[in-house]
Amino acid sequence: METAIEVRNLRKTYRSFSLDGVSFTLPKGEVLGFIGPNGAGKTTTIRIMLGLARPDSGTVSLLGGSPSDRTIRERIGFVHDDTFLNEDLTAGETGRIVGPLYRSWDREEYRSRLARYGLDEKQKIAEFSKGMKIKLMLAIATSHNAELILMDEPTSGLDPVFRSEFLDELFGFMQEENRSVFFSTHITEDLNRIADRVVLLDRGRVVFEKTKTEIEESYRIVKGSIQLLSSDVLAPYFAPAGAPAGEHAGAHAGTPADELAGGAPHAGNTTCCIGIRRDEHSFTALFGPRYPEREREPNTAGYLDGAGAKRRAEKSDLPFADATGIVTERASLDDIMIYSTREDYRVHAGI
Amino acid sequence: MYTLVYKDVLAILKSKATVPSLICIGAALVAMHGSSPVGVFLLCMPTYYFVAYSGMYDYKYAQERFYLSLPVSRSEWVLSRYLSCLLVAFATLLLAFAAGSAGSFLGLPVRAPEAVDTVLAIFASCLTTGISLPFQFRLGYDKTRWINFIVMIVNSAAVSAAREMMRPENSIVTERVTSLIMLSSIVAIALAVQAVSFAVSCALFAHREF
Numbered sequence: 001m002e003t004a005i006e007v008r009n010l011r012k013t014y015r016s017f018s019l020d021g022v023s024f025t026l027p028k029g030e031v032l033g034f035i036g037p038n039g040a041g042k043t044t045t046i047r048i049m050l051g052l053a054r055p056d057s058g059t060v061s062l063l064g065g066s067p068s069d070r071t072i073r074e075r076i077g078f079v080h081d082d083t084f085l086n087e088d089l090t091a092g093e094t095g096r097i098v099g100p101l102y103r104s105w106d107r108e109e110y111r112s113r114l115a116r117y118g119l120d121e122k123q124k125i126a127e128f129s130k131g132m133k134i135k136l137m138l139a140i141a142t143s144h145n146a147e148l149i150l151m152d153e154p155t156s157g158l159d160p161v162f163r164s165e166f167l168d169e170l171f172g173f174m175q176e177e178n179r180s181v182f183f184s185t186h187i188t189e190d191l192n193r194i195a196d197r198v199v200l201l202d203r204g205r206v207v208f209e210k211t212k213t214e215i216e217e218s219y220r221i222v223k224g225s226i227q228l229l230s231s232d233v234l235a236p237y238f239a240p241a242g243a244p245a246g247e248h249a250g251a252h253a254g255t256p257a258d259e260l261a262g263g264a265p266h267a268g269n270t271t272c273c274i275g276i277r278r279d280e281h282s283f284t285a286l287f288g289p290r291y292p293e294r295e296r297e298p299n300t301a302g303y304l305d306g307a308g309a310k311r312r313a314e315k316s317d318l319p320f321a322d323a324t325g326i327v328t329e330r331a332s333l334d335d336i337m338i339y340s341t342r343e344d345y346r347v348h349a350g351i
Numbered sequence: 352m353y354t355l356v357y358k359d360v361l362a363i364l365k366s367k368a369t370v371p372s373l374i375c376i377g378a379a380l381v382a383m384h385g386s387s388p389v390g391v392f393l394l395c396m397p398t399y400y401f402v403a404y405s406g407m408y409d410y411k412y413a414q415e416r417f418y419l420s421l422p423v424s425r426s427e428w429v430l431s432r433y434l435s436c437l438l439v440a441f442a443t444l445l446l447a448f449a450a451g452s453a454g455s456f457l458g459l460p461v462r463a464p465e466a467v468d469t470v471l472a473i474f475a476s477c478l479t480t481g482i483s484l485p486f487q488f489r490l491g492y493d494k495t496r497w498i499n500f501i502v503m504i505v506n507s508a509a510v511s512a513a514r515e516m517m518r519p520e521n522s523i524v525t526e527r528v529t530s531l532i533m534l535s536s537i538v539a540i541a542l543a544v545q546a547v548s549f550a551v552s553c554a555l556f557a558h559r560e561f
Binding site: 047050051052053054070073074078080082084085086087088089093096097098099100101102 | 422
């Protein structure tokens with residue numbers, strides 16, 4: 001498999017934050033969504049990928065070469081979260097400055113993109129709206145036949161119409177073979193349309209790296225009345241991760257809970273309850289694959305099991321409400337990000 | 352490379368620094384009429400403005416972050432700034448010479464810069480960039496604004512001292528060295544300052560993170 005991006009064991013320590021062994025891969029021809037809450041380390045990772053910061057350890061390979069290699073940079077475009085363009089200049093002047101830096105700069109392509117995006121070449125960038133500035137960045141990023149585009153939260157602060165237009169443009173960019181996009185965002189809605197795979201980052205660590213299909217298949221939201229949490233109906237969902245096989249099966253054999261779970265959980269299950277939100281009347285929980293990294297963290301030592309949820313959800317037509325009042329539905333990327341990263345939603349021992 | 356120089360010059364032409372720079376050039380021509388070192392000092396002001404404003408633009412629009420993501424090496428970025436500064440210094444002298452000559456021709460109380468003034472102005476401009484830029488490349492514009500005051504003090508002292516040494520009545524100079532050797536020495540010092548400053552800037556900028 002040819003890779004557009006290969007990041008291995010990236011570490012970078014700041015006074016109040018650190019990237020802790022970040023690794024992921026983007027195969028050529030795919031779109032990778034890089035998601036995580038604010039402060040997760042997305043921008044730091046991108047800065048290292050662009051050579052703007054140096055890692056303490058770890059490696060980054062872009063299009064098979066080093067990010068500092070000029071010939072590699074010629075083949076990369078990027079769109080930052082802010083425009084970083086001198087706003088006293090016009091779009092035309094900016095093109096005249098940036099263009100000669102690329103051997104493969106296509107001036108006509110740049111001009112036609114500006115026209116298509118409704119950007120006046122002679123207008124000062126300061127007079128552009130935020131969406132127009134991002135489009136200008138996209139025009140710069142895509143006017144030199146780039147094979148890889150790196151984007152750092154380009155759609156944050158844009159209205160849905162602009163975001164939709166922006167994603168259409170990316171779609172167009174991806175039509176040519178072997179073009180790849182790395183899309184960092186916390187607006188996961190955007191990724192539903194274009195991402196082939198997703199990496200979730202939290203507190204400087206990769207929580208998971210999965211294809212979108214894997215995500216759709218392996219995560220479920222389970223909702224129900226709060227009373228169910230205090231009864232043993234949901235007990236099989238929350239069996240301790242390290243519990244010996246059969247212990248809980250024995251405890252709940254023949255109960256409605258056992259039936260609900262589609263079989264009692266057991267040690268070695270790969271599905272668990274990842275996070276749960278409770279209020280006075282109801283609860284909502286995310287079930288999905290274990291995060292092995294998390295189990296090493298002391299505060300999540302009690303990561304709890306819930307194998308039945310997945311099996312049950314797979315059998316059901318979603319969303320599904322059963323006799324006990326429990327509803328199971330497919331989890332969105334938003335759900336997954338929120339329940340996987342919010343400290344107060346995390347499942348701890350003792351639930 | 353030239354495109355980065357073009358970027359800097361274009362930015363400065365569109366900035367508010369153009370007006371005070373032109374005023375300084377005009378004032379320098381008047382001051383030179385009285386053979387004052389103030390004239391020379393004023394001639395290096397456009398370079399000073401350029402250093403300050405280009406740093407400010409980089410800071411305001413995070414230009415390093417943008418351009419260093421493009422196929423631009425860090426040493427190219429540093430070199431382009433030094434070349435831009437030199438370009439501004441020479442353009443200032445050219446403009447001063449043209450305006451001064453025209454003014455003299457019209458009988459105005461102005462004087463175009465002579466060889467000594469020109470060399471001293473280049474020396475002062477080189478000192479300005481030589482001291483300011485390494486700090487800017489290491490710490491960024493925002494943390495180094497105070498450096499500009501030091502540069503001004505150093506500059507005025509250096510220009511005055513050099514001007515004094517160039518006076519014919521200065522026996523130490525006239526006995527031991529000719530004016531030509533003196534001028535050559537000043538040019539050599541200016542170039543050495545630039546070379547050392549450039550090397551230091553490259554080394555410092557290589558480790559900076561954005």
